[in-house]
Amino acid sequence: MSVFTPVSDAELSAWLQQYELGELSSLQGILAGIDNSNFFVTTSGANAGKYANQSRFVLTLFENLKAEQLPYNLELMEHLANAGLPVPAPIRNRDNIYLGTLNGKPASLVTRMKGDWSDSPSVARCAAVGDMLAKMHVSGQGYSKQRENTHGNSWRIRTAIAVSRFLTDAELGLMETEVALQATFDRSHLPVGAIHADLFRDNVLFEGEAIGGVIDFYFACTDTLMYDVAITVNDWCMGSDYQFDMAKYDAFLRAYQAVRTFTKEEVEAWDMMLRAAALRFWLSRLYDYFLPRPAELNQPKDPRHFHRILSRLVQGTPAIPTC
Ligand SMILES: Nc1ncnc2c1ncn2[C@@H]1O[C@H](COP(=O)(O)OP(=O)(O)OP(=O)(O)O)[C@@H](O)[C@H]1O
Numbered sequence: 311m312s313v314f315t316p317v318s319d320a321e322l323s324a325w326l327q328q329y330e331l332g333e334l335s336s337l338q339g340i341l342a343g344i345d346n347s348n349f350f351v352t353t354s355g356a357n358a359g360k361y362a363n364q365s366r367f368v369l370t371l372f373e374n375l376k377a378e379q380l381p382y383n384l385e386l387m388e389h390l391a392n393a394g395l396p397v398p399a400p401i402r403n404r405d406n407i408y409l410g411t412l413n414g415k416p417a418s419l420v421t422r423m424k425g426d427w428s429d430s431p432s433v434a435r436c437a438a439v440g441d442m443l444a445k446m447h448v449s450g451q452g453y454s455k456q457r458e459n460t461h462g463n464s465w466r467i468r469t470a471i472a473v474s475r476f477l478t479d480a481e482l483g484l485m486e487t488e489v490a491l492q493a494t495f496d497r498s499h500l501p502v503g504a505i506h507a508d509l510f511r512d513n514v515l516f517e518g519e520a521i522g523g524v525i526d527f528y529f530a531c532t533d534t535l536m537y538d539v540a541i542t543v544n545d546w547c548m549g550s551d552y553q554f555d556m557a558k559y560d561a562f563l564r565a566y567q568a569v570r571t572f573t574k575e576e577v578e579a580w581d582m583m584l585r586a587a588a589l590r591f592w593l594s595r596l597y598d599y600f601l602p603r604p605a606e607l608n609q610p611k612d613p614r615h616f617h618r619i620l621s622r623l624v625q626g627t628p629a630i631p632t633c
């Protein structure tokens with residue numbers, strides 16, 4: 311379980327007085343998640359007003375992001391929710407503010423989305439995610455705030471240095487080559503916009519084959535759209551043999567392109583985007599595994615998974631299907 315900052319019923323009840331959501335009915339720490347402290351919150355519900363029909367929320371205490379970094383993410387969620395996409399909407403308090411402080415951490419309540427995630431998605435679910443990601447990218451073009459990717463080039467270099475002593479010679483060779491290649495790869499001609507940047511299987515909730523919610527926008531930033539596609543494809547379409555599952559790969563990329571067509575430059579950059587995405591999560595998992603933060607209980611994710619993906623990707627990547 312990753313609850314880094316505990317919250318008691320009494321503390322939350324007092325905090326909820328700022329909102330028109332009724333009284334606290336239940337508070338439950340969430341087992342999943344490795345970055346923030348998350349809780350399911352149920353209230354008795356408001357009698358009237360904007361949130362009259364809502365009683366199920368998620369409370370997040372942000373463990374790494376500072377309050378001044380959060381408006382980009384929370385207002386992006388609001389922007390996408392207002393566009394009709396199934397994204398949690400931040401709840402505004404009586405003073406119309408959606409971000410507060412609880413137990414010393416920036417904290418926000420958002421709507422609780424319906425559905426469950428699964429680690430073995432069907433081809434139809436992969437297509438649904440391709441479609442949704444493209445809709446988020448298109449809608450994100452109308453979002454005016456900007457935020458630099460905190461996991462970009464300088465982070466890659468810093469993190470590679472920090473974890474280098476834990477790597478074998480072969481791993482270190484691969485990492486140094488890839489960090490250097492990504493540092494000089496020219497992305498300037500690729501379309502940019504608001505990206506989710508962490509759209510893994512555990513961040514999409516399904517009700518049957520329909521998406522009930524896309525969650526966890528806390529790595530969202532302004533970056534190359536194709537990089538976001540690559541992050542998502544590496545997770546959703548990778549087979550257990552570290553080859554892409556071509557039915558999922560084709561379904562995802564066709565569904566995406568039915569909403570937003572890739573440019574010629576994006577198609578040409580595809581293999582480097584897939585490698586950048588694999589490198590990013592190899593690095594962050596290595597860091598979390600070998601240099602963990604103190605937590606009540608924390609289960610770091612396996613870095614070798616992304617080492618294997620990256621090792622496979624450097625041998626070549628399948629073409630993007632044309633529509
Ligand atoms: N708005 C929401 N609606 C429904 N469930 C949610 C919502 N937000 C979070 N959850 C639940 O909480 C779990 C953890 O949330 P999340 O993935 O945001 O954790 P995190 O630590 O912030 O991120 P990470 O994915 O980086 O570990 C999710 O798997 C999901 O079960």
Ligand SMILES: N[C@@H](CCO)C(=O)O
Nearest residue numbers: 344508510591595611
């Ligand atoms: N999705 C990430 C964890 C959150 O950043 C991973 O699987 O490594």
